[in-house]
Amino acid sequence: MAEVWKFRLLVLAALSLKSSPGPASTCFGTPSKGRIEGAVPLPSDGPNFKAYSYMGVVLRRNYVHEKVRDVVVDAYARLEKHVADQMFVYGETGWPKGGDFSPHKTHQNGLSVDFMVPVRTQQGKAVEFPASVTNKFGYGLEFDAKGRWEDLEIDFNAMALHLQALDEAAQKSGIRIRHVIFEPSYQGMLRAAPAWKKLSFPLYPHKVWIKHDEHYHVEFQIACKS
Numbered sequence: 747m748a749e750v751w752k753f754r755l756l757v758l759a760a761l762s763l764k765s766s767p768g769p770a771s772t773c774f775g776t777p778s779k780g781r782i783e784g785a786v787p788l789p790s791d792g793p794n795f796k797a798y799s800y801m802g803v804v805l806r807r808n809y810v811h812e813k814v815r816d817v818v819v820d821a822y823a824r825l826e827k828h829v830a831d832q833m834f835v836y837g838e839t840g841w842p843k844g845g846d847f848s849p850h851k852t853h854q855n856g857l858s859v860d861f862m863v864p865v866r867t868q869q870g871k872a873v874e875f876p877a878s879v880t881n882k883f884g885y886g887l888e889f890d891a892k893g894r895w896e897d898l899e900i901d902f903n904a905m906a907l908h909l910q911a912l913d914e915a916a917q918k919s920g921i922r923i924r925h926v927i928f929e930p931s932y933q934g935m936l937r938a939a940p941a942w943k944k945l946s947f948p949l950y951p952h953k954v955w956i957k958h959d960e961h962y963h964v965e966f967q968i969a970c971k972s
């Protein structure tokens with residue numbers, strides 16, 4: 747009889763281990779040469795946001811440092827008060843263990859998150875960013891000089907509010923945002939949006955290896971081990 751109880755206790759212990767939170771996230775190195783332990787996935791969706799691709803989630807291309815996840819989720823909750831009608835879409839983040847994340851040059855240690863631009867029709871109707879297999883999950887869309895693609899245009903006001911929400915959420919959680927990479931020729935339109943407010947982090951002013959017109963890359967700053 748005692749053996750049966752011992753067995754039951756072992757099973758219970760195993761189950762509680764399974765349901766307890768994993769080890770805390772620890773990042774190593776840099777976003778362009780690094781890795782992570784204890785990374786967590788971003789939720790695949792929430793009331794006002796979703797991942798760019800179900801396939802991307804299944805392949806586990808949406809892992810981040812746990813503090814980054816908390817800030818991203820908190821920012822979306824804050825955003826609900828300001829943008830009622832938009833379904834925001836996030837892009838790629840990184841692998842559960844980090845490391846090379848082709849075709850991205852960074853995204854290696856759980857601190858990088860891509861966000862697809864919020865879009866509206868030219869009549870002002872909020873539309874979910876049209877990411878699909880046919881346009882490289884959104885990364886293949888090319889917006890014109892005014893931030894338009896077919897009938898859609900970038901909602902710079904909603905993007906300004908999202909960046910503010912990320913800024914507030916990061917400050918509350920005690921982590922920083924290093925910078926945001928976004929197409930330099932669009933940054934004037936973003937700053938001209940009615941909701942724009944100065945942020946505690948810079949918009950990277952230079953062009954980078956690929957055009958960041960359909961997404962903005964947010965680089966978080968957390969002390970990582972070398």
Ligand SMILES: [Zn+2]
Pocket residue numbers: 850853858859860963964
């Ligand atoms: Zn990126």
